[in-house]
Ligand SMILES: Nc1ncnc2c1ncn2[C@@H]1O[C@H](COP(=O)(O)OP(=O)(O)OP(=O)(O)O)[C@@H](O)[C@H]1O
């Protein structure tokens with residue numbers, strides 16, 4: 001007889017210096033179900049899964065697989081026993097091919113121990129075909145887009161014929177179509193009686209795919225629920241466990257003079273943004289809508305001077321800036337929170353204090369040119385407190401924070417520079433639901449102080465709830481700028497798909 005549970009983690013405890021990351025946590029997952037693991041940033045979700053995979057050694061508790069006590073030495077060991085994981089951070093070897101990455105450490109061998117590349121490529125091609133993933137096995141994995149690489153990770157997990165598959169925020173960089181595809185794969189796995197642990201901050205995904213939901217808070221397991229017995233609000237209150245203000249703040253700012261003017265901006269790449277014009281005024285929050293691939297990030301990077309333009313003009317406070325660079329942008333009071341915060345924003349071996357204050361050092365120099373350490377530190381504490389960054393101390397290395405908390409530090413860094421113009425690219429991706437609203441509050445305050453914000457977002461409620469106007473891009477072109485009164489999901493979608 002097979003056991004009731006595919007996976008049982010019982011009374012797991014894990015302590016890091018200064019944090020009890022897991023406190024007597026029990027999780028039981030049935031075969032053939034999708035089991036969502038929810039909780040705020042730093043609640044302990046990734047840590048629990050890392051204990052399962054032997055990446056961390058738990059301080060107490062037992063792990064059972066199919067009713068049998070087991071303990072994995074490392075993720076390789078886990079894979080061999082039919083347990084695989086798609087990590088929050090990509091973990092492939094960029095220089096190697098897709099097939100080599102899929103078969104890393106278990107390459108098919110010919111006699112004399114030579115790797116059988118032909119078989120490896122054939123097997124990979126079969127697997128990708130079965131999963132309807134259109135990628136060549138020979139492609140260098142590093143040359144694929146992040147979302148394609150993510151899809152390869154998913155294929156890899158499936159390729160082990162695992163009985164338990166853990167997915168830690170698998171959709172954070174997937175397009176809507178890719179998410180739909182992933183869900184199809186997940187449903188197939190479920191039919192094959194695989195147990196899936198699914199971690200995500202996207203509520204609508206949970207209601208679309210999960211059978212059961214376990215909620216963690218501050219290292220403790222709050223409970224396990226059937227998805228049907230939950231509503232959005234109930235789930236949120238279980239997660240945050242406090243009165244969180246989950247309403248969009250009213251942005252009652254005065255719209256002033258033009259801070260940024262973009263005229264007919266074109267990318268040298270004909271497939272990227274072309275002929276984009278808009279104005280951004282003091283006190284304004286301008287949302288940028290569009291589907292993934294609409295070239296929104298590319299446009300923002302060009303405005304910030306990271307990317308070249310072939311023609312068009314950018315003016316800041318009435319002054320035309322020729323050949324924009326990030327340095328010029330920052331000098332003129334612009335700041336940018338990038339989409340890929342963990343990849344491009346973090347100094348892993350520095351503490352939170354330094355990671356927060358590094359972009360503001362100039363504003364904290366005394367007349368004699370000395371750094372005002374105390375004020376600098378106080379300011380970084382203030383911003384991280386506002387965003388509820390969960391950390392034992394400000395001296396903790398940023399690499400020891402949970403994924404979402406690392407992002408909060410980077411957002412604090414740019415807020416602290418008090419930019420006149422702040423570009424925020426997908427500001428709340430990977431951020432828990434409570435902190436999202438803290439970010440909206442801060443955006444609203446900035447607008448009230450006469451600053452201006454550009455917010456690129458794929459989340460409709462956020463675009464509609466926060467923006468004074470929404471500019472929509474489709475295939476690199478501006479297909480319309482909607483006033484607040486015209487900002488509806490339908491109108492945005494219509495413009496976002498205009499050329500499709
Ligand atoms: N290697 C580590 N050293 C010290 N503390 C750690 C380490 N890894 C995690 N922690 C701490 O353990 C707690 C739980 O972190 P974990 O990464 O499990 O959160 P999470 O629920 O996955 O959050 P997120 O949604 O942000 O990914 C956090 O307070 C974090 O700072």
Ligand SMILES: [Mg+2]
Nearest residue numbers: 046088402403
């Ligand atoms: Mg995590």
